[in-house]
Amino acid sequence: MPTQDLRHARTLDNCPAPAKLNLFLHVTGRRPDGYHLLQTVFQLIDHGDLLHFQVRDDGVIRRSTEIAGVPEQSDLIVRAARLLQTHGKIAAGADIAIEKRLPMGGGLGGGSSDAATTLIALNHLWQAGLTRAQLMALGLQLGADVPFFIFGQNAFAEGVGEDLAAVETPDCWYLVIEPGVAVPTATIFCAESLTRDTKVVKIADFSSRPIGFGKNDLQVVASQLFPPVAAAIEWLKAYGDARMTGSGACVFCAFADEQAVDAVLNQVPGIWQAWKAKALTRHPLAHLL
Known part of the structure; x- marks a missing residue:
């Protein structure tokens, strides 16, 4: 605070x-x-x-x-x-x-x-x-x-x-890996291979199974253009539903508790920066508004 x-x-x-x-x-x-x-x-x-x-x-x-x-x-x-x-x-x-x-x-x-x-x-x-x-x-x-x-x-x-x-989102921990590259947002959105026709969903669709719901449509493009992103996703997939956030480059995976995330964090290859984080329900400065 x-x-x-x-x-x-x-x-x-x-x-x-x-x-x-x-x-x-x-x-x-x-x-x-x-x-x-x-x-x-x-x-x-x-x-x-x-x-x-x-x-x-x-x-x-x-x-x-x-x-x-x-x-x-x-x-x-x-x-x-x-x-x-x-x-x-x-x-x-x-x-x-x-x-x-x-x-x-x-x-x-x-x-x-x-x-x-x-x-x-x-x-x-x-x-x-x-x-x-x-x-x-x-x-x-x-x-x-x-x-x-x-x-x-x-x-x-x-x-x-x-x-x-x-x-409402899951009360869980996340492991986040920084693959060591910066991904320009414009590069991903301008890519010819980006699909732009995913079916519209409703909040209820997400709420019924929030862990592992949907996909990141930008991930395929970023993985093609930036191999370190693909490598980090492939490694983290061994421990759960690993995916990229935003337009990249960081990738993440959800874990039920801190002990579980710590066990994987200790195995992350030294070529990457990695850290754990707890899911929040509110912004830490929400009380100022």
């Missing part, structure tokens, strides 16, 4: 930006503007980045942490802060530090989650007064996954990912 200086309400430290897993991801069509129509279930997990916020009086928004390959001005964290500042006509600024734990191009929603945590935290610190729905609308301007993290609970998502409905 974040810690706050209650005397001045000028700092908010240790703010989690949790990762998400796509328990399934179906591409059901494509809009005239080129955006793909999706169905997925977003699952929050207790592993992610940590952000720290300090209010400034001069209106300046500054990222105080260097992130390799991500210029400050294009960082979703900075863009989210400026969007909220402009929308709310906020005179204050902020220094934002981040402890980056999630890989870029991993399909875990790291950048989107960072942006959502920034909107939630600064809405609170700046006393901007925006509702959850208003913050979700702002977040959609930054990326299709951002509204989910502000929504604050596991969700069945449709459209381009912004049409959300709360859904």
